[in-house]
Amino acid sequence: MTPTRRHLLLAACAAPLAGLLGCTEAGSATVLAPVEIDPATTCDLDGMLLADYPGPKAQIHYVGSAPPVFCCDTREMFATLLAPEQVKPVRAVFVQDMAKADWEQPRGHWFDARAGFYVGGSKRRGSMGPTYASFAVEADARTFAAQYGGKVLRFAEVRVDMADLTGGTTQDAKM
Known part of the structure; x- marks a missing residue:
């Protein structure tokens, strides 16, 4: 059978679809969404309840681990x-946009931490x-x-020297 114009058009349209169907899970790029904190969400470092404290929170999603690691704050x-x-x-890595989230009880407004702007020393x-x-937003x-x-x-x-945690426990009155 000699290929007709119709056959060639169908083959040309099917080629990109075949490439998509051939993707394996390891090769596919899945979009990862942030997980919202709830009253029982704890900080992985010290077990503090995130909902009980002010300021921006963070979550780190590691390769091979389904649940994120939550951080009390961005430092x-x-x-x-x-x-x-x-x-x-x-x-x-996700952090909260403090232009939108309530400082005293931050919820939601997560964005890619690596694309963010940070104010230190406030x-x-x-x-x-x-x-x-x-x-x-800058x-x-x-x-x-x-x-x-x-x-x-x-x-x-x-830098790592700007993220020193040694003073945190002496400044937290609720611990």
Whole structure:
């Protein structure tokens, strides 16, 4: 049978579909969504109930682990991710956009932490004292810094020495 124009058109349309059907789970790129905290969600580092404390929270999704690791605040997230002993591959990291979330009881408004802007050194305190206020939009971070003080940084600008956790327990009156 000689291929007709119709056969060639069908083959051309089917080729991209065949490539999609051939994807394996290991090769497919699934979009990972953040998990919302609830009254029972705890910090993986110290067991604190996240809902009981102010300031931005974070969640780290590791390769090969279904539930995320929750952090009390963004300083803890940076300390975890930047620690020299951190070798687990990370799938995604989410923080809360504090231009939209209530500082005292933050819920929702999660975004990709690596794309964010952070204000360090402000007067606002998180669950463990000083923290990095997280923002999805640079203008919101600058507005926050103008009101509460601090310096605006990109994710990659925060260094391990800037995420020291040693003072947190001495500053937390609720622990």
